[in-house]
Amino acid sequence: MITEILICSRLTRRFGKRLAVDGVSLTLAPGRITALLGPSGCGKSTLLRLIAGLEPLDDGEILYGETLIASPAEALPPERRRIGLVFQDHALFPHLSVRDNVAFGLAGRPRAERHEITARWLTRVGLGDRGRDWPHQLSGGQQQRVALARALAPAPRAVLLDEPFSSLDAHLRGEVRQDIAGALRDAGTAALVVTHDARDAMLMADDLILMDRGQVLQAGSPEACYARPASLDAARLLGDIEVIAGERRDGRVETPLGRFEARGSNGACRLMFRPEALRLDPQGVEAQVTAVAYGGAASEVRLKVGEAGATLIAAPGRLTVGETVRVRLDPAAVRLLD
Ligand code: ADP
Numbered sequence: 001m002i003t004e005i006l007i008c009s010r011l012t013r014r015f016g017k018r019l020a021v022d023g024v025s026l027t028l029a030p031g032r033i034t035a036l037l038g039p040s041g042c043g044k045s046t047l048l049r050l051i052a053g054l055e056p057l058d059d060g061e062i063l064y065g066e067t068l069i070a071s072p073a074e075a076l077p078p079e080r081r082r083i084g085l086v087f088q089d090h091a092l093f094p095h096l097s098v099r100d101n102v103a104f105g106l107a108g109r110p111r112a113e114r115h116e117i118t119a120r121w122l123t124r125v126g127l128g129d130r131g132r133d134w135p136h137q138l139s140g141g142q143q144q145r146v147a148l149a150r151a152l153a154p155a156p157r158a159v160l161l162d163e164p165f166s167s168l169d170a171h172l173r174g175e176v177r178q179d180i181a182g183a184l185r186d187a188g189t190a191a192l193v194v195t196h197d198a199r200d201a202m203l204m205a206d207d208l209i210l211m212d213r214g215q216v217l218q219a220g221s222p223e224a225c226y227a228r229p230a231s232l233d234a235a236r237l238l239g240d241i242e243v244i245a246g247e248r249r250d251g252r253v254e255t256p257l258g259r260f261e262a263r264g265s266n267g268a269c270r271l272m273f274r275p276e277a278l279r280l281d282p283q284g285v286e287a288q289v290t291a292v293a294y295g296g297a298a299s300e301v302r303l304k305v306g307e308a309g310a311t312l313i314a315a316p317g318r319l320t321v322g323e324t325v326r327v328r329l330d331p332a333a334v335r336l337l338d
């Protein structure tokens with residue numbers, strides 16, 4: 001239903017001459033998780049603060065369905081936007097029990113209802129038996145789950161999470177990521193999760209937004225952004241990318257890794273592809289192994305192909321330096337640059 005969609009259009013925020021958020025548009029719909037990925041300093045937190053109402057808009061507008069929530073001229077205060085927030089850390093009130101933390105946003109409701117909603121949310125995040133504890137008695141991951149329960153309990157229009165995993169140890173991240181994604185899907189609330197970790201973003205997102213220097217580089221499904229990056233900058237945000245130069249003539253590009261179809265005018269051009277698009281193949285082009293780096297599940301093998309270099313992802317122990325191999329680049333995975 002259009003009436004339940006949070007529509008952000010051309011959101012803009014300046015600090016002095018610096019454009020921290022530069023015309024960002026996005027929509028948040030119930031039951032969908034949108035992940036916002038970008039490097040540190042690109043404007044992610046500022047964008048969240050604009051949506052939550054903690055920062056005024058210099059341009060653009062926010063609508064909930066057809067109702068105006070914010071524009072440079074008029075803005076609902078944060079407490080009337082009904083938008084939940086979860087921050088990276090220091091999220092809970094230390095002097096309130098876990099239960100009272102979750103009940104915090106329910107002030108003004110009848111006591112029985114407050115209890116019922118709080119118990120339901122604590123159970124949903126797997127902490128039904130920890131209501132009487134103090135925040136410091138919980139692990140970092142448990143505290144983040146309480147913070148999420150607190151944000152979701154008042155049934156917000158949307159919940160915004162600012163780097164919710166970045167203060168957690170690596171071994172906890174995966175589990176907390178799944179718990180939080182599960183609770184969000186369960187709740188059916190529109191969610192915007194900010195992260196600077198490509199893996200977190202892709203694993204959680206229904207919709208992915210790639211951001212850099214205040215602007216959206218690309219928006220789409222994780223699969224589309226990964227496999228069909230809109231630019232080299234967008235491609236790099238999601239993982240390693242290889243670039244190879246070639247010569248285009250009559251719709252085809254000649255490269256050391258083979259000939260690929262690419263529309264456009266004749267002349268020099270560049271192609272990009274993910275390293276896993278290059279595979280060992282007896283029918284492929286010849287290449288020399290120049291370096292092998294062990295990486296656990298897979299090794300990164302550096303190849304020399306004619307005058308060009310390329311990286312091959314290979315099973316560990318399979319290839320050695322100096323060896324000659326044959327490789328093939330999947331034409332469907334090759335994208336034209338420039
Ligand atoms: P991110 O969350 O992606 O790391 P931020 O939104 O925190 O990025 O910051 C974006 C840019 O805006 C940064 O260059 C930051 O220094 C600047 N910035 C953020 N908040 C303020 C502020 N209150 N005053 C001045 N500059 C700010």
Ligand code: MG
Nearest residue numbers: 041044045046
């Ligand atoms: Mg930030």
